[in-house]
Amino acid sequence: MQTTILRDWAQFMTLTSTLDGWAFRGQQNTAWQLESSLTRYLRAYADDQRQWRAREERAIRVFRRKAHNFLEHPGLLDNDLRCLALMQHHGAPTRLLDFTKSPFVAAFFALERATGDAAVYALNTPALYNSRALPKGDPGLTRDVIDPRVQGHFDQYFFCNRHEVIWFGEPTEMDDRLIAQSGTFVVPGVIDRPLARILDDYESSEELLHKVILPASVPVDAMKWLYRMNITNASLFPGLDGLARSIAVELEIVWSGMTPGHDA
Structure with missing residues (x-):
């Protein structure tokens, strides 16, 4: 993973303009690993990783049993990706990682409440989409093959926590927040490894992940620019x-x- 430490906000705009079609994620602390809220939660409260699969399954089961009381269309819970997106939207820990197609939205989330150096991660989604990057251990598991929007694929490729793969995309039906944020999700096949480690085991001639560090000196100019862009x-x-x-x-x-x- 290549890392760039910015000198100023202008460099961020120049750099991200070269990453056409990539997806971005902002994090308020550059020391944080690129991993899901579920992974961080389980690491803090469930030392025995052998229990992680069962705990994730139970959390989803409990949500499905009770969330219908608050939904106008409870059928949304039947689709695994849509159910996880709904959980994520309302603050439950899930294996989904929020990304955005806008580097500026990612920068906003990185800088909004940062107290030190922040980071924006850029993911080469065009390479993953066009199968120019494939997992070394399972090269047949292309993005289309593991598509979690297909019924049964979450159990087969994700909840089992055996396949070191990632998928990115959106549910068939997008909510207003996902639309407003130009959002997309990254779904890891395993929850005990950061995204960077999963991608290390991908075969590709292209850079797949780029980390951009925004020093504490950047936010003042950056936030003014983002405000003017209505972000x-x-x-x-x-x-x-x-x-x-x-x-x-x-x-x-x-x-x-x-x-x-x-x-x-």
């Missing part, structure tokens, strides 16, 4: 909750030329 919590999280969360930026950024009573 805020209000736009990324449709509804009153997103608007309320976006007010924090208004407290942080000092706009030149502002006068009392003038709205930026």
Whole structure:
């Protein structure tokens, strides 16, 4: 995995312009590994990795048994990927990793509450999509073959935690948040390894993962640019909750030329 340490925000815009079609994920701490909320949770609360599969299955089973009480269309729970996306949307730990097709949305999530150096990871989704990158151990497991949107594929290729593969994409039906964030999901076939280690076992002549470190000196200029691009919590999280969360930026950024009573 190649790593670039930025000098300034302009370098980020130049670099990401060369990564056409890639997917991006922002993380508030550059030391964090690229792994799912489920992996982080299980590592903290379930030392015995032999229990991880059973715990994940139980969490999904409990959610399915109870979530129908709050859904207008409970049938969404029948599809594995849609069910996990719904869990992720509402804060449950899942094996899904949130990515976005916009490097600027990823930068916002990396910088919004960062207190030190942050990072944006770029994933070469075109190479994965066109099978220019395949797992060395299971080269037949292409993106189309393991597609988790197909009924039964989650059990066969993912929940079993035997295949060191990844899939990326969206559910057939996308919710408003996924649309607003230009979002996509990365689904790992195993939950006991970070994404970078899984990709290390892929055969490809191309770079598959690039880590961009945003030093603590970058956020001021970056957040102003993102604000001007209308990338805020209000736009990324449709509804009153997103608007309320976006007010924090208004407290942080000092706009030149502002006068009392003038709205930026």
